[in-house]
Amino acid sequence: MGDLNKNIELNIMHVDMDAFFASVEQLDDPSIRGKPVIVGGTALGKRGVVSTASYEARKYGVHSAMPIIKAKKLCPHGIYVPGRHHRYAEISDNIFEIFYNYTPLVEKISIDEAFLDLTGCHRLFGDTISIGKKIKNEVKERTGLTASVGIAPNKFMAKMASDMEKPDGFVVIKSDEIDKILIPLPVGKLWGVGKKTEKILREKGIKTVGMLRKIPRSDLEKMFGKLGLRLYNLARGIDNRNIESFSSVKSISHEATFSSSLEDIDKIYAVLLELSQKVVRRLRKKQMKGSTVFIKIRYDNFETFNRSLTLKNPADDVDTVYRVGKSLMEENNLFKKPVRLVGIGLESLTDKNQQQLSLFSSSDSEERLSTTIDNIKDRFGEKSIRRARNLYYEVYEQKNKQD
Numbered sequence: 001m002g003d004l005n006k007n008i009e010l011n012i013m014h015v016d017m018d019a020f021f022a023s024v025e026q027l028d029d030p031s032i033r034g035k036p037v038i039v040g041g042t043a044l045g046k047r048g049v050v051s052t053a054s055y056e057a058r059k060y061g062v063h064s065a066m067p068i069i070k071a072k073k074l075c076p077h078g079i080y081v082p083g084r085h086h087r088y089a090e091i092s093d094n095i096f097e098i099f100y101n102y103t104p105l106v107e108k109i110s111i112d113e114a115f116l117d118l119t120g121c122h123r124l125f126g127d128t129i130s131i132g133k134k135i136k137n138e139v140k141e142r143t144g145l146t147a148s149v150g151i152a153p154n155k156f157m158a159k160m161a162s163d164m165e166k167p168d169g170f171v172v173i174k175s176d177e178i179d180k181i182l183i184p185l186p187v188g189k190l191w192g193v194g195k196k197t198e199k200i201l202r203e204k205g206i207k208t209v210g211m212l213r214k215i216p217r218s219d220l221e222k223m224f225g226k227l228g229l230r231l232y233n234l235a236r237g238i239d240n241r242n243i244e245s246f247s248s249v250k251s252i253s254h255e256a257t258f259s260s261s262l263e264d265i266d267k268i269y270a271v272l273l274e275l276s277q278k279v280v281r282r283l284r285k286k287q288m289k290g291s292t293v294f295i296k297i298r299y300d301n302f303e304t305f306n307r308s309l310t311l312k313n314p315a316d317d318v319d320t321v322y323r324v325g326k327s328l329m330e331e332n333n334l335f336k337k338p339v340r341l342v343g344i345g346l347e348s349l350t351d352k353n354q355q356q357l358s359l360f361s362s363s364d365s366e367e368r369l370s371t372t373i374d375n376i377k378d379r380f381g382e383k384s385i386r387r388a389r390n391l392y393y394e395v396y397e398q399k400n401k402q403d
Ligand SMILES: [Mg+2]
Pocket: 016, 017, 018, 019, 020, 112, 113
């Protein structure tokens, strides 16, 4: 029974490849192994930023998201490469295949990072710790690259664990070890505490997680709203979020509420396009396609209309989602009153890799373009690329939804 209990509490694993892009470059070109390699930037000119720095480059203070110009000052003799996303994607596929051999509950966070829920896998594969070791070894054998693995009772602690002994780390955090690990940590180390939140906390004299724990929940909620409750829980190592695998995500949608209701149809369409792009970007990140496009419109009097259309072929491209959403609005004559809220989403989601190509699927070049845009947005943020039409209306609040 003791073993079984141990398994129940340690079911979540976070796997994160070490300096992934830079490691792939060093794998494929032995002459740059052991040298500072910086991936990113160059192809995009002077505004480029570092996508990944090898551990050798990190010694010079180079890190991801740093402008290339700055990296070059810190590490002038570094080897700067633009990156080969097709190669990274190919290796990533191999890594994810290994994960799926153990569990269907895999949540892809990015090309080189995932959460795995191993509940129910123990009879076949042993306890979580031995599965973790097997996965780590298989990744190394199959790709020649190292991964850091974190195992814990929940996502937050597993993510903390995988980061603790990077690179090539393997860290297990049991529930009775959470306090010992969290209490002395600087607040900035909590996953989800960004620079801004950290600054506010520090200004209030809250420097460590231990100090954060002393703040009553109601005070944190007053200070940070919804994030307050999250901070309260994270400080205690509590995280009840489930693994969002393909099968658990039912729909992806975005909506926008306007500060004053809109009558200008062009502006509404501009917002709809922006929302469609966000939906598609999240969809593609999860490697899914969706068969049903749905829209939502709300008027000043809170009267709300939902309409949907199921496509012949599942889609994951902005043009289809936007065009269908737009025609749903036009055909249902939804612009008869000023619009207060607009939303768009996709449901009936399926794993992209399980689908066959069809005559109507996007062409190769379109596929490549969308992938490139996704990559650039991953590196530079959502606002970096906008289609011409997106010179739009900034005054609205946005909300993401995912069920
Ligand atoms: Mg990584």
